[in-house]
Amino acid sequence: MLEKTDPMSGILSSAGYFCAHARHLNKNMSIKSTIAALAASPFVFAGAAFAGPYVNVESNLSYPDGEYSSASTDLHVGYEGVAGAEGKIAYYVQGGPALNHAESTDDTDLDFSGKVGAAYALADATSLYGEISGATDEDAQGESLVNWGAKAGVKFTF
Secondary structure (H helix, E strand, O other): OOOOOOOHHHHOOOOOOOOOOHHHHHHHHHHHHHHHHHHHHHHOOOOOOOOEEEEEEEEEEEOHHHOOOEEEEEEEEEEEEEEOOOOOEEEEEEEEEEEEEEOOOOEEEEEEEEEEEEEEEEEOOEEEEEEEEEEEEEOOOOOEEEEEEEEEEEEEOO
16 A cells, blocks of 8 residues: 555555564564654644645555456545544545456446545544545446445554
8 A cells, every 4th residue: 555645544544454474564663653753753843733635546456366356546636634623533535536447348447436534533542433435337237326335443553
């Protein structure tokens, strides 16, 4: 997964694979944390929260049974911000074209997709998050439809 610069990327990440090699993961996380801290250091005094527009390019590939099946690449423009008197609510909305490729037809379609997400800080190290997504598609008869998706979770940080 590509690193995202938006603050919601860690909260609402689609990736979430557990690595059995804890030492390797810990080493990678330490290096990533150091790089992230260095990259963020110019913004430490810029303010408590960053809100505004962004561009997010994301590609999702499907390999059931180890064989390539399909790919979807979203080219989204979005806006993120923080709400609430104490800044405990982070949100984002994004949308744009989606390029969908299917191996079965070896064809690429251009559709539209979008996402809306939010997170609420319960405590300093605990937050709830959720996302609703939708993408246009076409059924076997050529009728337009929208495929919906949703996710929710709790994030604990240490």
